[in-house]
Amino acid sequence: MSTVPRTPAVRAAAERPAHRDGNVLRWLGAYASSMAGDGVYYVALSWAAVQAGTPAQAGLVLSVSALPRAVLMLGGGVIADRFGPRRVVIGSDAVRCAAVLAVAGLLLLTGPRLWPLTALALVFGTVDAVFVPAVGALPARITDRGQLARVQGMRGLAYRFAVIVGAPLGGLGVAVGGAAAAFGLAGLLTALSLPLLVGVRMRQLPPDDTADARGRTAWADLVAGLRHIRRHRVLAPLTAAIALGDLGFVGPLNVGLTLLADERGWGASGMGGVLSGFGVGAGAAALLLTLRGRLPHAGRVAGCSILAASPAIGALAYAPTLAAAVGTAVLIGLLAGLSGAVCAALLQTQADPAYLGRVTAVTSLVSLGLTPLSMPLTAAAVGAWGTGPVFVVSAGVCGLGGVVALGVPALRRAELPR
Numbered sequence: 001m002s003t004v005p006r007t008p009a010v011r012a013a014a015e016r017p018a019h020r021d022g023n024v025l026r027w028l029g030a031y032a033s034s035m036a037g038d039g040v041y042y043v044a045l046s047w048a049a050v051q052a053g054t055p056a057q058a059g060l061v062l063s064v065s066a067l068p069r070a071v072l073m074l075g076g077g078v079i080a081d082r083f084g085p086r087r088v089v090i091g092s093d094a095v096r097c098a099a100v101l102a103v104a105g106l107l108l109l110t111g112p113r114l115w116p117l118t119a120l121a122l123v124f125g126t127v128d129a130v131f132v133p134a135v136g137a138l139p140a141r142i143t144d145r146g147q148l149a150r151v152q153g154m155r156g157l158a159y160r161f162a163v164i165v166g167a168p169l170g171g172l173g174v175a176v177g178g179a180a181a182a183f184g185l186a187g188l189l190t191a192l193s194l195p196l197l198v199g200v201r202m203r204q205l206p207p208d209d210t211a212d213a214r215g216r217t218a219w220a221d222l223v224a225g226l227r228h229i230r231r232h233r234v235l236a237p238l239t240a241a242i243a244l245g246d247l248g249f250v251g252p253l254n255v256g257l258t259l260l261a262d263e264r265g266w267g268a269s270g271m272g273g274v275l276s277g278f279g280v281g282a283g284a285a286a287l288l289l290t291l292r293g294r295l296p297h298a299g300r301v302a303g304c305s306i307l308a309a310s311p312a313i314g315a316l317a318y319a320p321t322l323a324a325a326v327g328t329a330v331l332i333g334l335l336a337g338l339s340g341a342v343c344a345a346l347l348q349t350q351a352d353p354a355y356l357g358r359v360t361a362v363t364s365l366v367s368l369g370l371t372p373l374s375m376p377l378t379a380a381a382v383g384a385w386g387t388g389p390v391f392v393v394s395a396g397v398c399g400l401g402g403v404v405a406l407g408v409p410a411l412r413r414a415e416l417p418r
Contacts, residue, residue, distance in 0.1 A: 017147065017150065017293065018143050018147040018150045018151045018154060018293075019150065019154060019290065021143060021147075023142050023143070023200060023201050024142055024143050024147070024151060024154070026196045026197075026199050026200050027138060027139075027142055027196070027197070027200050028154055028155070028158050029193075029196050030089075030093075030192075030193035030194075030196035030197045030200070031135065031155065031158050031159075031193070032158040032159075032161055032162050033162075033189050033190070033192040033193040033196070034093055034189070034190055034193040035158065035159055035162030035163075035166065036161075036162040036165050036166040036169065036189050037096075037097075037100075037166070037186045037187070037188075037189030037190035037192075037193075038162070038166065038186070038190075039162055039163060039165070039166015039167050039169070039170060040166050040167075040169050040170035040173060040182055040185050040186040040189060041096075041100060041124070041170070041183070041186040042166075042167075042170070043166070043167055043170025043171055043173075043174065043182060044170055044173065044174065044179050044182035044183045044185075044186060045061065045062065045117060045120070045121065046058070046062060047174050047178075047179050047182065048107065048112045048117055048179035048183075049061040049062060049112075049114070049117050051112040051179065052112035052113055052114045052117060053114050057114060060118075061114065061117050061118050061121055062121070063375075064118055064121045064122060064125065065121040065122065065124045065125030065128065066125060067125065068122060068125035068126040068129060069125040069126075069128045069129050069132075069368060070365065071129075072126060072129035072130070073129045073132070073133070073361050073364060073365045073368070074222055074358070074361050074362065074365065075129065075130075075218070075222070076129040076130035076131075076132065076133045076134075076357075076361055077133035077222075077225060077357040077358035077359070077360060077361025077362070078218050078221045078222050078225070078357070078358060078361075079130050079133075079134075079357070080130060080133040080134035080136075080137050080356075080357025080358075080360075080361075081133075081137065081221065081225070081354060081355065081356070081357035081358055082218070082221065084141075084202065085133075085134040085135070085136075085137035085138045085141060085356075085357060086134075086138060086141070086197060086200055086202055088130055088131070088133075088134035088357075089131060089134045089135060089138065089197060090194060090197045090198065092127045092128075092130055092131035092134065093131075093190050093191075093193050093194055093197070094194060095123070095127050096123070096124060096127055096131075096190050097187045097190040097191045097194070098187075099120055099123045099124070100120065100183050100184075100186050100187040100190065101183070101184060101187035103116050103117070103119075103120045103183055104180045104181075104183035104184040104187060105180075107178075107179055107180040107183065108180040112179060128368070132360065132361070132364045132368055133357040133358070133360045133361040133364065134357060135360075136344075136347075136356060136357070136359075136360025136361075136363075136364065137353075137356035137357040137360055138200075139151045139152070139155070139348055140348050140349075140351075140353045140356055141202045141203050141353065142200060142201070142202065142203065145348075145349055145417045146293075146294070146417045146418055147293070148345050148348040148349055148416070148417075149289055149293060149294045149295065149298075149341075149342070149345040149349075149416045150289065150290055150292075150293040150294070151345075151348075152286075152289060152341045152342075152344045152345045152348070153285075153286045153287065153288070153289030153290035153291075153293075153341055154286075154290050155286075155344075156282065156283070156285065156286025156289070156290075156337060156340075156341050157283065157286045157287060157290060159286075160279055160282060160283040160286065163279065164279070169185060169189075170182050170185070170186070173185040173186075221358070222358065224355075224358075225355050225357075225358025225359065225361075225362070226358070226362070228351070228352065228355045228358070228359070229355075229358075229359060229362060232350065232351075233410035233411075234299075234346065234350045234410050234411050234414050235347070235350055235351060235359065237404050237405065237408040237410070237411045238302075238343060238346055238347065238350070238405070238411055238414075239359075239362060239363055240401070240404050241302070241303070241306065241343070241401040241402070241404045241405040241411070242343050242363050242366070242367075242401065243363070243366040243401070244397055244398065244400045244401035244404065245306045245309075245336075245339065245340075245343075245398050245401035245402075246366045246367035247366060247394075247397050247398075248310070248313065248394045248395060248396070248397035248398025248399070248400075248401065249309070249313065249332075249336055249394070249398050250367045253313070253316075253394070254375060255375040255378050255379050255382075256317075256378060256382060256387060256390055256391060256394070257271060257274060257275070258271060259379065259382045259387055260316070260317060260387045260391075261274070263387055264322075264325075266322050266325075270322050270325075273322065273325075273326050274316075274322075274325050274326055274329045275329070276326070276329075277325075277326040277327070277328075277329030277330040277332075277333060278329045278330075278332060278333035278336075279333060280330050280333060281329065281330040281331060281332060281333025281334035281335070281336075281337060282333040282334070282336065282337030282340075283333075283337070284333075284334055284337070285333070285334050285335075285336075285337030285338040285340075285341060286337055286341060288338070289338075289341045289342070289345075294416050294417075294418065295342060295416065296415070297415070298342050298345065298346055298414055298415055298416045299346070299405065299411045299412045299413055299414035299415070300406070300412055300413075301338065301339075301342050302339050302342040302343050302346065302405050302411075303402050303403075303404075303405030303406035303411070303412060304402065304406070305335045305336070305338045305339035305342070305402075306335075306336075306339045306398060306399070306401045306402035306405060307399055307402025307403065307405075307406065308335050308402075309331075309332055309335035309336050309339065309398060309402075310395045310396070310398045310399030310402060311395060311399075312328055312331050312332045312335065312395075313332060313391060313394055313395040313398055314391050314392045314394075314395035314396075315328055316328045316329065316332065316391060317387045317388045317390075317391035317392070318388060342416075345416055346414055346416065347359060347360070347363065349416055349417055350414065378390065
């Protein structure tokens with residue numbers, strides 16, 4: 001494969017550790033600001049929906065963004081690869097900022113109403129379908145391959161920071177000025193990402209990676225991306241392992257934890273404590289990868305982490321006390337955070353950069369597109385069989401991801417570049 005010569009300035013930037021590279025830090029600041037804006041947005045949307053309608057209507061508003069996200073995610077990967085991830089992320093943040101500020105102004109004039117909230121949720125779901133693949137494709141264009149594992153750790157820390165900051169800021173906005181003020185704050189935080197993204201420098205792709213794309217239809221691009229995954233010795237099993245891990249972790253635990261807390265009488269504060277445990281564990285995993293920059297035997301680490309998280313997920317439903325549940329959640333967060341960061345780094349380094357948007361779209365489709373749609377089924381299963389059996393089945397599905405990762409020699413032996 002031929003490569004494009006890099007200028008001395010670009011080469012020097014690539015050789016710097018990611019945490020000292022201004023280009024990476026600009027991207028990271030933009031990502032953290034955008035994610036914090038999302039956190040404020042979800043608080044504002046929840047509050048406004050409850051004020052505007054019945055609990056059932058509010059639930060519909062909060063879930064309506066899942067459908068366009070699931071339907072359009074694969075197409076979003078094609079768009080990210082065709083137009084460039086930085087351009088797509090800038091456009092996505094600009095659209096979200098404009099939509100949120102428009103709804104903030106409308107609520108300020110008319111008060112909470114369901115139709116603008118529903119329209120806003122649809123816009124967010126549609127934009128997420130292109131934003132998520134583009135965000136996944138960006139790191140490989142802004143830093144050297146040897147820094148991609150550290151970048152994934154830094155991204156994990158930025159996300160945890162945004163989660164910790166976003167919800168309280170949203171609550172403060174609602175308390176001070178209602179939903180309109182909270183939406184306005186969300187728009188401003190998203191707007192902060194735009195100048196940072198404009199300042200991010202992109203590395204050019206090797207000509208051989210993009211030459212065959214000229215004249216192809218969007219459908220042909222999508223098929224080419226799926227073929228790239230299917231024929232790759234590492235990407236194909238890695239995609240399957242990620243999908244199984246997400247199916248066994250993300251959806252069932254999101255709705256299952258709420259029902260478990262209600263069943264055990266932990267209340268909202270107890271559920272918050274368990275969620276904080278997840279966050280602490282995942283943050284510790286992200287910090288580890290940020291400090292080390294690289295973990296040896298990445299394929300084995302990913303597989304073992306997924307496999308070890310499986311019994312912990314099942315054990316959560318049988319924790320005898322709230323303290324035990326929080327401790328179990330810390331362990332799950334640590335293992336899931338470690339496996340997620342390592343799997344993401346492997347995706348970044350194994351996939352051809354020209355296909356990264358489409359590869360990210362496929363791997364994100366399950367956790368961000370299809371899994372939210374499975375939550376009503378999970379709730380129904382808990383109602384029929386109880387939390388224990390559902391958590392055990394979820395643990396088994398998650399464990400299958402680890403079995404795939406360790407059972408395929410090419411993935412088990414995969415390493416991150418030095």
